[in-house]
């Protein structure tokens with residue numbers, strides 16, 4: 001990776017996941033930023049990383065850092081990405097890119113102005129069989145895409161005692177399930193099909209209107225294995241559940257179900273594409289199997305094997321057939337794409353990874369979905385919606 005060096009801000013679930021993938025890739029992580037200097041120091045010591053920062057200003061001023069990874073709660077993505085670009089750093093920002101399309105548009109424009117590489121961590125694209133599915137769609141193997149449907153269901157917020165910063169709109173933003181897990185699915189749908197959404201209509205529900213918030217902070221998913229001793233009752237303002245209908249430009253349709261309160265569903269992220277010649281279906285909890293459906297011959301189940309994949313995506317499968325690849329490998333493949341692009345230095349080439357434009361597109365979609373829920377009607381999606389119509 002030509003000596004490129006990274007720093008990581010936010011040391012929870014994602015911060016450690018980013019560091020692990022970067023190290024497997026051979027990228028040096030020179031420094032870490034935690035929510036306090038003490039947390040940064042403890043993490044740096046335990047991971048054998050030379051430096052921890054006192055604050056984000058110190059991180060972006062570090063001349064040894066080429067790429068800044070932003071793994072903090074959502075409300076910090078915009079100010080941190082902005083500050084990093086302004087200090088001349090390439091950025092890999094966790095999703096969602098921002099908490100409004102006004103912010104995400106500003107980040108897109110800043111990335112364009114600076115010419116820096118600005119990626120959003122839509123890592124789920126990099127499951128080998130999702131890459132294979134996209135290659136098959138592009139090669140015309142399922143014919144014309146008629147509709148895509150699926151969902152993302154979780155159970156980690158099932159109990160009224162389950163708590164995380166995502167439940168606080170000041171930290172997570174005004175959309176919860178839609179921004180947190182919905183944008184993963186929507187990004188996948190747009191990327192797989194190459195389609196753009198023309199209009200949406202959606203329904204939200206909050207089945208657990210009151211929750212017990214622990215007085216101490218709880219890392220993501222940690223609430224499933226620890227019981228808070230002290231808690232306060234809070235009213236929940238964001239959606240536990242969303243159902244979304246999509247009308248794509250050109251006539252294709254989509255149906256998406258999201259939930260963070262579906263008992264037994266851990267990270268049940270799945271999609272099915274129905275085309276005019278064949279269907280494809282994939283489920284994150286069985287990521288090494290791609291189902292291929294036909295009307296006039298037996299269906300097939302492709303077990304991940306680089307030898308059986310399209311040549312263009314074969315290099316993105318890291319292990320031979322029969323050796324399962326999973327969630328951590330998607331981060332590795334995403335960073336391989338970003339860091340080799342930076343190392344190559346020709347930024348006029350198309351970017352083979354999710355960019356700030358993709359992150360902005362998701363913010364525009366979130367806003368259209370939100371507007372549809374409040375106005376109980378179909379809402380047209382305009383990519384530059386934010387300029388006239390954004391709701392901060």
Ligand SMILES: NC(=O)c1ccc[n+]([C@@H]2O[C@H](COP(=O)([O-])OP(=O)(O)OC[C@H]3O[C@@H](n4cnc5c(N)ncnc54)[C@H](O)[C@@H]3O)[C@@H](O)[C@H]2O)c1
Pocket residue numbers: 009010011012013014015033034035036071072073074076094095096121122123165180218219220
């Ligand atoms: N791509 C994915 O698959 C995926 C999965 C989970 C989360 N995410 C995204 O990653 C981000 C982080 O989520 P998480 O699950 O890791 O949350 P987390 O709560 O586990 O970690 C966030 C960390 O940021 C720290 N933090 C808070 N304020 C900070 C500050 N000012 N400076 C530095 N650190 C600060 C917190 O103390 C915490 O340790 C979110 O935006 C989330 O949407 C992405």
